[in-house]
Amino acid sequence: MDDSEIPSESLFDAPPMAEQERMVEAVLFASAEPVSVRDLETRMPHGCDAAEAVVRLRKRYEGRGVQIVRVGDAWAIRTAPDLGFLMQKETVETRKLSRAAIETLAIIAYHQPVTRAEIEEIRGVSVSRGTVDQLLEMEWIRFGRRKMTPGRPVTFVVTSEFLDHFGLESARDLPGLKELRAAGLLENRPPPGAMPAGEPDEDGETDAGQPELFED
Structure with missing residues (x-):
């Protein structure tokens, strides 16, 4: 043939x-x-x-x-x-996140897609531009779709880089505070009452005296 x-x-x-x-x-x-x-x-x-x-x-x-x-x-x-x-011996020390950044990141991860106003409502304090910029520069969050509400506010969602860093398949497998501290990404917070309500934190954000957002 x-x-x-x-x-x-x-x-x-x-x-x-x-x-x-x-x-x-x-x-x-x-x-x-x-x-x-x-x-x-x-x-x-x-x-x-x-x-x-x-x-x-x-x-x-x-x-x-x-x-x-x-x-x-x-x-x-x-x-x-x-x-x-x-x-x-091969790992590079990752930049540690501030209290404001880690709380903002956690809110985005657990509530995505979420707007800046919604983040501020959950935290009880305003979110500085520097906090969001840091997370964007680390490529752990990105802009999501705009919400179909007045003003069409932009939303934030976590990225595949965030999931890859923590070895997650999806946001449903998010780590808790213990895992974040073990990874060196979360400094120990001062004990309750150590920082008077109304004093700005390291990111220039004002604490309204809110309790811990997440429990271990």
């Missing part, structure tokens, strides 16, 4: 699943950022099932030193959590 007799469909057959797994593995290994299934499909040959390849590859990596983890709607190769201590 000559080339003219070969069914045209064979030219578009997807590679074997084992080869698709190798492709996904190569892309995730080379990417500094998590990669979505849609992005994987655009890189892989026509007919490939990137979603299935990811599932199979994830199972293949179970119990290994690195794992295939989900970050929001994307996937990445990350060190197994129980081996994180081996990387301590």
Whole structure:
């Protein structure tokens, strides 16, 4: 049978699943950022099932030193959590967040999408521009859709970088204060009454004498 007799469909057959797994593995290994299934499909040959390849590859990596983890709607190769201590010499000290920044971040994470006015209502104090700018610069929050309310205020939501930093699949798996302190992102707050109500904190925000926003 000559080339003219070969069914045209064979030219578009997807590679074997084992080869698709190798492709996904190569892309995730080379990417500094998590990669979505849609992005994987655009890189892989026509007919490939990137979603299935990811599932199979994830199972293949179970119990290994690195794992295939989900970050929001994307996937990445990350060190197994129980081996994180081996990387301590390689880690860079993360800039610690102020009380105002951590409370603002927590409110955004737990209530997203949320407006500045709603953040201020929950905290009981005004939110300085510097606090929001810091979180935006760290790429832990971003602007969301505008609310369909008078004035069309902009909203804030957490980013995939925030989820990736804490090893979360989604905002439903948010850490509590203990995890944040363990990560060195939250300074110990002064005991109740140490800072008189009405005195500005380190971000220039005025504390209205509110109690702790979150409990351990």
